[in-house]
Amino acid sequence: MNWKTFLLGAAAGFATGYATKQILDQSSRPSPDKVLAHVKETVKKDGNIYGSWILMKPETYTKNELDYLVYKGGITRNTEGLREQFEFVADAATGTILELNPQND
Known part of the structure; x- marks a missing residue:
């Protein structure tokens, strides 16, 4: 397994999860x-x-x-x-x- 590919995939997954959380926090009620x-x-x-x-x-x-x-x-x-x-x-x-x-x- 190529470490660069693994780290790139992990970073992309983290960024997607963080963006999704921010969108859900903004659209949900207090x-x-x-x-x-x-x-x-x-x-x-x-x-x-x-x-x-x-x-x-x-x-x-x-x-x-x-x-x-x-x-x-x-x-x-x-x-x-x-x-x-x-x-x-x-x-x-x-x-x-x-x-x-x-x-x-």
């Missing part, structure tokens, strides 16, 4: 963890995050007669000594927050 991180970054602009949760399984949601696949979750933050709770609905395909609703105790 993970629930990434969506939750995005929501936390948005909410913490007005106070410190105390706790958060997200449902790991996306579900169907209808808003303004449009159907979305969404993640639902919640955030608790402290603002000026007050604890506030919010529930959110985020688009599973993009991570965009569709709703952010304050919860009353």
Whole structure:
């Protein structure tokens, strides 16, 4: 076996695998963890995050007669000594927050 041919084939296989992974990562939807991180970054602009949760399984949601696949979750933050709770609905395909609703105790 010629070592140059072997190394060339291995390099081509690695490059193809890497390119395929990059394409799949770009076309797939964000993970629930990434969506939750995005929501936390948005909410913490007005106070410190105390706790958060997200449902790991996306579900169907209808808003303004449009159907979305969404993640639902919640955030608790402290603002000026007050604890506030919010529930959110985020688009599973993009991570965009569709709703952010304050919860009353």
